[in-house]
Amino acid sequence: MSAESYKMVPTRDGFGHGLVELGRVNKDIVVLSADLTDSTRANWFKKEFPERFFGLGVAEQDMMGAAAGFALMGKIPFACTFGVFASGRAWDQIRVSVAYMDLNVKIVGTHGGISVGPDGATHQALEEISLMRILPNMTVIVPCDAFEAKKATIAAANHKGPVYIRLGRSGAPVITKEEDPFKIGKASLLKDGKDVTIFACGHMVYESLVAREILGKEGIDARLVNMHTPKPIDKDCIIKAARETGAIVTAEEHTIAGGFGSAIAEVIAENCPVPVKFVGVRDKFGQSGEPEELFEHFGLKAKNIVQAAKAAIAMKRK
Secondary structure, eight states, X not given: OOGGGXXXXXXXXXXXXXXXXXXXXXXXXXXXXXXXXXXXXXXXXXXXXXXXXXXXXXXXXXXXXXXXXXXXXXXXXXXXXXXHIIIIITHHHIIIIIITTTOOOEEEEESBSGGGOTXXXXXXXXXXXXXXXXXXXXXXXXXXXXXXXXXXXXXXXXXXSOEEEEOOSSOEEOOSOTTSOOOTTOOEEEEOOSSEEEEEOTTHHHHHHHHHHHHHHTTOOEEEEXXXXXXXXXXXXXXXXXXXXXXXXXXXXXXXXXXXXXXXXXXXXXXXXXXXXXXXXXXXXXXXXXXXXXHHHTTXXXXXXXXXXXXXXXXXXX
8 A cells, every 4th residue: 555546635625625615605604814825725715705705914813813703793714824823823812712712713724743844843733632622612623634624624614612623734645535424523433453443643544554454464453543533532432442452552643742642542541441552743843854754754654553553462462
């Protein structure tokens, strides 16, 4: 299995398509951009619905406040910028003006993770899942491909309350189908297995598919779950996997501290303690480089997931 066998499309493109589709059927959809309209694909909405698009310049904090105002007036605002700016620079405004008030604001952070590539550490958001999932009332979605990003965008608009969607810059293998179901908070079982469960989100779902294939050739039957919603997380799916396979691996293009893997480990620790191994960025900032080079450098490749799976299985046998 290689990425070349899949169509490569950035998840931000799926968001752009979903946004336009929403604009055609719901007049209450408005879009706000913090001077990154083309990069976030908000320009597609702007072209078709200029009267419902609002450019706020390099003013992410103002954008969140304005989004809160639109929500109070009954609109459904999508506030778009790079993830590092949305989750970091405007965190206080999100906390107080959006999450605390439980407003119907949709925050879209593109350029998440090290797959941003040459832009380097300042633009590679590795902390958004941690920063957003700790906020009460906030829903967090990390689509694995463009089809799922489009569905997540539409689902977010129909979901009452604050939502954060994490998107990528570079092309990602399209591994789902247009007709595949998507429900916020409901994990997607991609492959069943009995020896170990791999939970993954975002770009790491593809790497986990490759890892599962490698493990299968070595006689290890791995279950693979696309956990596209880190919050609210599908607790039933996690507990079931822990009980049935007895070993867990989490894979995320994000810092391990407080992120996606931590969310899964919290469920396991309270309900069905089993060995858990984490694949992700370990207490480091990103750096400049091509996405593939960075995935190798930070240990986010299929081979790293394979190693983690074997380690988790070995621990359950002690």
